[in-house]
Amino acid sequence: MRGVIGLVLAGLGAFLILLAILLPTWVTGRVVKFPLNEYETATLAASNASYFSAASLKEKTGVSIAATYTIKGDASKGNSSTAVWDEYSYVYDLTNHQAIEQMTRTFAFNRYTGQLVDCCGASLNGDTSVRQTGLVGNVFPIGTQQRTYQVFDTTLKRPVPFVYSGTATVDGIQTYEFVENITPVQVATLPVPGSFVGMKAALVKAPEFDQLHLIYYVDPETGALLDVNQHQTVTLRSPATGATVLVLFDADLIATPASLHQIVALDSSGRGELTLLDTTLPIVFGIAGGVALIAGIFLGRKPRDDMAELAGAARAAAVPAAAEPGQEHYPAGLAGVVPGPDDESQGLTAQAPEAEGPDAPGAR
């Protein structure tokens, strides 16, 4: 019975130890990935912002604005390795109760690495000709590293470097800080009334410039973007002088406390699951498996030990018998345990006197 229990424990121990090894090295990497059916909303806010109102054709200054970002996963378009998410952003003037801008985006990305995939109806403001490449930006790779990532910029419509610049704590979670710096760069040419840019022509094409200082706070364990500080300035310049003549948008947006709290809670849940798979279960399985294996080996080897002890006892009992003539070469105890060879041993012992020489036991 002890032997059976030992074998079961040994098997269980091996099972648990292998599980402890495979969970963090194999299972986690295959199972943990970004979801297909994501649905989340986050809000950034800014005070003392400026923008050009297309409705009133005037520049609004000192306003409070809110930028709301909603993501909804389209599970029907995704698969085990690729997720397709729809994003909708809406920038609103809270002071004058006026919409400023909205954007739609559909993007597909690798569920393990967060790298954009050009498929599945990806588009930007309905334009499917925009090729989205680089990192998706909404999420970073699970297990984010301290290095520069190329993240797709929806304004520039190309990947731009997000440089690792240190660590920071967001709501108690250690994050990696990535910075995107865009010096003023022309992103478009807008037809505007000449009077807007100080020219006499009724309509002129003025260059639009974009400038950005963006800081991302990323949880390196889950790849989640926890907090953002985004200072963006979009201006219109005179085609004649190159001087800034109109501010189209200027705001320093930060995540609202409510969004931050919601995102951190969501991230904490993900971190808990990762810790369970990566650390807690492997440790528990490893310890339990080690104990079970040792106990199993001990119990499983016991019958053999008993046999050895039995054999040892038999040898000890055979010592007096060895003193009898003609029996000195073959332990009587062994002959007693194995009855078969007994007669044969008798025959052999009959010839024992012929065995001579220094090595022959009978020579002693």
Next chain:
Amino acid sequence: MRLIIAVVAGLVIAVVAVVIMESVLSNAANGTPSNGTLYVRSTG
């Protein structure tokens, strides 16, 4: 010998369990963690 067989059996069962676990979690759990926060610049 029986001990070795038991250990090997345990290892084989572990591999099978891991494969099943991976398959079930990968298909049913729809990914973990459900993070995906959403700030992406769009103004301008």
